[in-house]
Amino acid sequence: MSLQSIKYTRGSLEILDQLLLPVQSKYLPVRGVEDGWKVINKMQVRGAPAIAIVGCLSLAVEIHPEEFESKKSLRQELEGKLNYLVSARPTAVNMKIAADELLVLANDLTKDDDVDVAAMKQRFLNATEAMLKKDIADNRAIGAHGAKAILQRVAAAAGAPMSGPVRVLTHCNTGSLATAGYGTALGVVRQLSELGKLEHVYCTETRPYNQGARLTAYELVHEKFPATLVLDSMVAALLRAKNVAAVVVGADRVAANGDTANKIGTYQIAVVARHHDVPFYVAAPLTSIDLHIPSGDHIIIEERPDREMTHVGEHRIAAPGINCWNPAFDVTPASLITGIITERGVFKPAQLKEAITKLLET
Numbered sequence: 001m002s003l004q005s006i007k008y009t010r011g012s013l014e015i016l017d018q019l020l021l022p023v024q025s026k027y028l029p030v031r032g033v034e035d036g037w038k039v040i041n042k043m044q045v046r047g048a049p050a051i052a053i054v055g056c057l058s059l060a061v062e063i064h065p066e067e068f069e070s071k072k073s074l075r076q077e078l079e080g081k082l083n084y085l086v087s088a089r090p091t092a093v094n095m096k097i098a099a100d101e102l103l104v105l106a107n108d109l110t111k112d113d114d115v116d117v118a119a120m121k122q123r124f125l126n127a128t129e130a131m132l133k134k135d136i137a138d139n140r141a142i143g144a145h146g147a148k149a150i151l152q153r154v155a156a157a158a159g160a161p162m163s164g165p166v167r168v169l170t171h172c173n174t175g176s177l178a179t180a181g182y183g184t185a186l187g188v189v190r191q192l193s194e195l196g197k198l199e200h201v202y203c204t205e206t207r208p209y210n211q212g213a214r215l216t217a218y219e220l221v222h223e224k225f226p227a228t229l230v231l232d233s234m235v236a237a238l239l240r241a242k243n244v245a246a247v248v249v250g251a252d253r254v255a256a257n258g259d260t261a262n263k264i265g266t267y268q269i270a271v272v273a274r275h276h277d278v279p280f281y282v283a284a285p286l287t288s289i290d291l292h293i294p295s296g297d298h299i300i301i302e303e304r305p306d307r308e309m310t311h312v313g314e315h316r317i318a319a320p321g322i323n324c325w326n327p328a329f330d331v332t333p334a335s336l337i338t339g340i341i342t343e344r345g346v347f348k349p350a351q352l353k354e355a356i357t358k359l360l361e362t
């Protein structure tokens with residue numbers, strides 16, 4: 001069974017504390033929005049889809065025991081708390097998109113005279129709970145589309161009818177821990193494995209928070225995938241030496257032109273991949289795509305505390321007194337991206353806006 005980062009039953013939410021992994025596996029109760037904001041901000045839960053799901057479910061557990069005088073007061077509470085949750089981390093767009101969708105629902109229900117306040121609360125709880133199942137289904141579809149695209153490309157390059165098993169590289173953590181389950185980029189790896197087509201997966205350490213070394217490596221060992229950890233500084237050497245067929249990473253926000261914000265270090269991997277003629281794929285659900293911004297220049301990049309760079313756990317590794325710059329994400333230009341793998345298919349960055357707009361219309 002794959003790892004479970006989020007445990008939810010109506011009225012109760014727990015998250016696997018990712019600050020303690022891989023040394024300790026401990027679930028933390030999330031009793032409401034205040035706890036939800038804190039576990040997201042402190043990165044006890046992280047990964048764009050998981051942030052949105054935990055944020056919304058923290059609101060669900062908070063309102064579950066409450067009684068509301070009117071639909072208007074319920075709607076007001078939802079709006080204020082959703083906006084608060086969006087402020088916990090700025091770069092990933094998933095929480096903002098979820099908040100916008102839930103607010104549209106709340107507004108519609110407020111106006112609907114056939115719905116009373118109890119039914120409105122019920123419908124809101126149902127909508128937040130549906131996110132868990134949908135995320136896993138979306139990730140499975142991403143996995144299937146991504147594995148197919150990579151294998152087809154390898155086969156075409158070799159002029160062969162079918163590809164043999166492939167080696168892939170991934171960055172950060174995009175697996176069960178970063179989602180409701182299965183994973184996005186790691187879902188592609190999982191699908192390659194299910195097809196018997198995964199020769200090897202390489203994961204980067206992902207300094208400074210070490211999502212690769214701590215979390216992805218943990219998932220890969222748990223799944224018994226053939227896997228090797230490399231340092232972030234080894235990617236060029238790896239692509240030169242190890243016949244890697246594709247790079248596949250996740251996304252925190254994809255702009256309308258395909259520019260993609262993802263974990264710091266992603267951009268330089270894309271540059272190196274282009275140099276070595278290795279295809280570079282971004283795997284992300286539609287809930288990570290922000291058509292409201294034309295390009296990556298509009299993405300706010302979160303800057304994290306110096307301590308994440310200067311210390312590993314309690315141990316100081318950097319010279320005291322040195323200045324630090326710690327952006328948590330960077331933006332990979334669309335021109336370096338081979339394809340954006342979504343649950344609805346794989347798109348070239350230049351096709352993304354039109355294709356997604358059409359999909360959303362239907």
Ligand SMILES: CSC[C@@H](O)[C@@H](O)C(=O)COP(=O)(O)O
Nearest residue numbers: 046047048172174178250251263
């Ligand atoms: C499916 S997770 C996609 C991204 O959120 C992931 O690649 C990433 O950058 C996570 O950053 P984090 O700072 O750990 O939340």
